[in-house]
Amino acid sequence: MSEIYLYDSLSNKKRKFEPIDQNHVRIYACGPTVYNYAHIGNARMAVVFDSFVRLLRNKYPKVTYVSNITDIDDKIIEAANESNIPINELTKKYTDIYNADMSYLNVLHPDIQPKATEYVEDMINFIDKLIQKDKAYEKDGHVFFHVPSHEGYGKLSNREIDQQLAGSRVQVSDIKKNQQDFVLWKPSSKSQPGWESPWGIGRPGWHTECCVMSEVNLKIPFDIHGGGQDLLFPHHENEIAQSCASVNSDNPEDYAKYWIHNGFVTIDGEKMSKSLNNIILLNDLLKEHDGETIRLALLSSHYRKSLDWNENVIKQSKVLLDKVYDFLDTCDDDPEGEIDESLMENFSNDLDIPKVLTSINELLKNKNSSSPGTIKQSLLFAGSILGVFDKKPSEWNMQIEISDSELAEIEKLINERKTLKENKDFTGADAIRDSLLEKGVELIDSEDGTTWKYKS
Ligand SMILES: [Zn+2]
Structure with a gap:
C-alpha cells in the first residue's frame, strides 16, 4: 500500500508520514470560535481534515481526531452583548448549528470535540507551570509568555524576531516586558465571564487553549497538528512556544511532528472579508445546494492552494456527481473489480484530490476500457475518502x-x-x-x- 506523504509547514517540504505510534495515529485541528454561523472557510477546513482523517483510517488501525470548539473569546463576549443573549446560550446555539452544518457536508464528528470552557482548570495549571519555569510572568492580573525566553520561537513561521516586530500591528503595551510577549491569561471585569485563578478572576488566552486541549486528549508529542493557513502565525507559533517550553524543549516536533495548513477561500477572486461584505455562510449555501455538491466543490482545488468560490465550481461539482450516479445506476449491486491503484497513490501524495478527480473523469470517459466492476469499486473507494458518492443512485436522481x-x-x-x-x-x-x-x-x-x- 502506498506510503503517505504530507507537506509539512514546519520543514517546508513534503515528508513521508511516519506516525509516532504505528498502532495509533493522533491528529489535532483547530476548530471554530462559535459566535456566528460557519462560513465556507470554516467548512473547507473541516472537510479537508475530515478527508485526511478518512485517508489515515484507511491505512492505520486506530486514528484519534481531536478538533476543538473555542467557546470563550472576546469576539464571543462582544456578540453576546450585542445580541443580549447569555454567552453559554450563544455558544451552544452556534456549536449545534456548526455540527449540524458539518454533518450535512458528511464531515464525521471528531472523536473528541473539546470545549475550551471545560478545560480552564488544566489551563491554569499549564500557565502556572510556565511561570515556574520562568517562561511566563504575571503583571496586573495578566500573564504573558516571555518570547525572548524561548530559543526556538519563529521556527514554524520562519520569522526573525525583528520581522515579527515589523509585521505586528499589536499595540505596544506598557505592562509587557517585550512587544512580542503574548497573553496567556487576562483579567475579567464583573460583566465578563471569569474563573478564579492565582492571578485573580480572569480568562485564558486563545493560544493557550489548544495547547491544553491537545495535550490532555492526545498527549504530546502527537502526530499532526493542523488548521487554516491564517492560524500559522501567530496562533500555531505561539502554541509551539508554550507547549515546547512546558517540556523544556526548543524543538517544535516535541509538540507535534507534522504541521498541515489548508489554503484560503476567495470569492470570485477576492479575499473573503467583512469589509467587502462577501462572506458566504454555509447555512445560506445549504438552502440552495445539497451538501454533497458543496463538499465536492470544497475539495476541488488542492487543499494547500486557495480555492476560488464561484458558480462554476458548484456547477462542475454537480456535473461530476450526476455522471458518477448515472454510472452507478447502471451497475450491479456488488460487482467484482480491482480498485484503480492511481487513486490511492494520489490520495497518499499529500491528498492530491484534483488528480483523483481527473482519474475519476477519465474512468467515466473511457467506460469501455475497464470492467464496470473496476470502475464502480474505484468510484466507491475514492468516495470513501472524499466523503461523497455514498447515496443510492435512486436517491440522487430523485x-x-x-x-x-x-x-x-x-x-x-x-x-x-x-x-x-x-x-x-x-x-x-x-x-x-x-x-x-x-x-x-x-x-x-x-x-x-x-x-x-x-x-x-
Ligand atoms: Zn488552535
Missing part, C-alpha cells in the same frame, strides 16, 4: 426531480433533528418529523442514520 432548495431544506431539517436528538430534545425532534410528514416526507431511522422517502 433529488433532481425536486428542486435543490426543497431537497436542501429536507436534509437540513434531518440534521437539525439529529442534533436535537443528540441533545435529548425529543419533543423538538418529533416536531420536525411531524412537520415533514405533513409535507408528505417520511423519515426512516436506522443504525446508519436517517433517510427519507415520499409517503406512499
Whole structure:
C-alpha cells in the first residue's frame, strides 16, 4: 500500500508520514470560535481534515481526531452583548448549528470535540507551570509568555524576531516586558465571564487553549497538528512556544511532528472579508445546494492552494456527481473489480484530490476500457475518502426531480433533528418529523442514520 506523504509547514517540504505510534495515529485541528454561523472557510477546513482523517483510517488501525470548539473569546463576549443573549446560550446555539452544518457536508464528528470552557482548570495549571519555569510572568492580573525566553520561537513561521516586530500591528503595551510577549491569561471585569485563578478572576488566552486541549486528549508529542493557513502565525507559533517550553524543549516536533495548513477561500477572486461584505455562510449555501455538491466543490482545488468560490465550481461539482450516479445506476449491486491503484497513490501524495478527480473523469470517459466492476469499486473507494458518492443512485436522481432548495431544506431539517436528538430534545425532534410528514416526507431511522422517502 502506498506510503503517505504530507507537506509539512514546519520543514517546508513534503515528508513521508511516519506516525509516532504505528498502532495509533493522533491528529489535532483547530476548530471554530462559535459566535456566528460557519462560513465556507470554516467548512473547507473541516472537510479537508475530515478527508485526511478518512485517508489515515484507511491505512492505520486506530486514528484519534481531536478538533476543538473555542467557546470563550472576546469576539464571543462582544456578540453576546450585542445580541443580549447569555454567552453559554450563544455558544451552544452556534456549536449545534456548526455540527449540524458539518454533518450535512458528511464531515464525521471528531472523536473528541473539546470545549475550551471545560478545560480552564488544566489551563491554569499549564500557565502556572510556565511561570515556574520562568517562561511566563504575571503583571496586573495578566500573564504573558516571555518570547525572548524561548530559543526556538519563529521556527514554524520562519520569522526573525525583528520581522515579527515589523509585521505586528499589536499595540505596544506598557505592562509587557517585550512587544512580542503574548497573553496567556487576562483579567475579567464583573460583566465578563471569569474563573478564579492565582492571578485573580480572569480568562485564558486563545493560544493557550489548544495547547491544553491537545495535550490532555492526545498527549504530546502527537502526530499532526493542523488548521487554516491564517492560524500559522501567530496562533500555531505561539502554541509551539508554550507547549515546547512546558517540556523544556526548543524543538517544535516535541509538540507535534507534522504541521498541515489548508489554503484560503476567495470569492470570485477576492479575499473573503467583512469589509467587502462577501462572506458566504454555509447555512445560506445549504438552502440552495445539497451538501454533497458543496463538499465536492470544497475539495476541488488542492487543499494547500486557495480555492476560488464561484458558480462554476458548484456547477462542475454537480456535473461530476450526476455522471458518477448515472454510472452507478447502471451497475450491479456488488460487482467484482480491482480498485484503480492511481487513486490511492494520489490520495497518499499529500491528498492530491484534483488528480483523483481527473482519474475519476477519465474512468467515466473511457467506460469501455475497464470492467464496470473496476470502475464502480474505484468510484466507491475514492468516495470513501472524499466523503461523497455514498447515496443510492435512486436517491440522487430523485433529488433532481425536486428542486435543490426543497431537497436542501429536507436534509437540513434531518440534521437539525439529529442534533436535537443528540441533545435529548425529543419533543423538538418529533416536531420536525411531524412537520415533514405533513409535507408528505417520511423519515426512516436506522443504525446508519436517517433517510427519507415520499409517503406512499
Ligand atoms: Zn488552535
